[in-house]
Each structure stands twice: as structure tokens, then as C-alpha cells.
Amino acid sequence: MGGRFLIVTIRIIWASALISLLLLLLAAISLIIYHIVIVSRACRRALSSNINRSDECFKAGNGLSLEDLEKLPCFEFSTPDDERVSAMNCAVCLESFELGDLCRLLPLCRHSFHAYCADCWLVRNPVCPICRSSSGHRRGGDEVGMSYD
Incomplete structure (x- = not known):
């Protein structure tokens, strides 16, 4: 009975470690995607504001x-x-x-x-x-x- 309890405990520890690792990986991927979205929006804003500034630049x-x-x-x-x-x-x-x-x-x-x-x-x-x-x-x-x- 003690050996069987030990095997079940080890399997639970391995499963929880694997689940934790997958959640950590998922969080890292989510942060990378979020970063890409933020940077692309900032680049688009900067580009559009440069275009607007250049249009206004030569107004009399x-x-x-x-x-x-x-x-x-x-x-x-x-x-x-x-x-x-x-x-x-x-x-x-x-x-x-x-x-x-x-x-x-x-x-x-x-x-x-x-x-x-x-x-x-x-x-x-x-x-x-x-x-x-x-x-x-x-x-x-x-x-x-x-x-x-």
C-alpha cells in the first residue's frame, strides 16, 4: 500500500509540474503577443502623426x-x-x-x-x-x- 501511494504522489507532482510549465509558457506567449500589438499600434500612430505633421508643415x-x-x-x-x-x-x-x-x-x-x-x-x-x-x-x-x- 505504501509503494502505491508513493507512485500516485509522484504522478501528481509530475502532472502539476507539467501543468505549471505549460501555464508559464502560455503566459510568456501571451506577453509576447501583447507586446507586438502595443508596438505595432505605437508605430502606426507615429507614422500617421509624422504624415499629419508633414502635411501641416508647409501651411502658410x-x-x-x-x-x-x-x-x-x-x-x-x-x-x-x-x-x-x-x-x-x-x-x-x-x-x-x-x-x-x-x-x-x-x-x-x-x-x-x-x-x-x-x-x-x-x-x-x-x-x-x-x-x-x-x-x-x-x-x-x-x-x-x-x-x-
Whole structure:
């Protein structure tokens, strides 16, 4: 009778261990699926908010016209020692400049930004985001003291 009780007890322990292991595995799979759903929703929101921001970016403001923006110098970022870049980060988006980035240089103060960031800023504000000096153009296309030393 004692041996039979021992066998039943061992089987109960093995069954409960197996059930516990399966429940743990099920919980881990549930957490992974939940994480994937949350991340995909966040990515979708970020993508849609970037699209909305880009649509609103070039709405007319008190800044420069699109024609004036095209007159400002642009260049492709080539090296970390590029003398046209006043800092290693864009002051508008706070991202680092990377090789191949299209950058815009404000001629009066010589500050540089990602072209897209500068354009979004300058459509709304006609001044440099760093030093608040004139961007080099007045509304309507008149140049103001442009110098390209």
C-alpha cells in the first residue's frame, strides 16, 4: 500500500509540474503577443502623426515663402568636419547630421540644419532657430545682406 501511494504522489507532482510549465509558457506567449500589438499600434500612430505633421508643415505662416526657401543654400552633409555645419546636431529636430543628409545653411549667421527641419521652421518663423537673426530673405524674395564667404 505504501509503494502505491508513493507512485500516485509522484504522478501528481509530475502532472502539476507539467501543468505549471505549460501555464508559464502560455503566459510568456501571451506577453509576447501583447507586446507586438502595443508596438505595432505605437508605430502606426507615429507614422500617421509624422504624415499629419508633414502635411501641416508647409501651411502658410509668418515666415518665408516657398520661393524664398529655395533661394537659401543647400548642401549634402559629407564629413563630421564639414565647415558648413556649425554644430553636429540639428537644433530643430535635435538629431545628429549623418552622411548624405540634405542640409540648409542660413547665410547671415552661418547656422545649418536639416533642410526639411529648416524649411518647416522658416515657413512659420523668418528667423534662425538658434540666434534669432534674420534668415537672409524677407517675405517676397528681397535679399537681406546675403554673404557666402
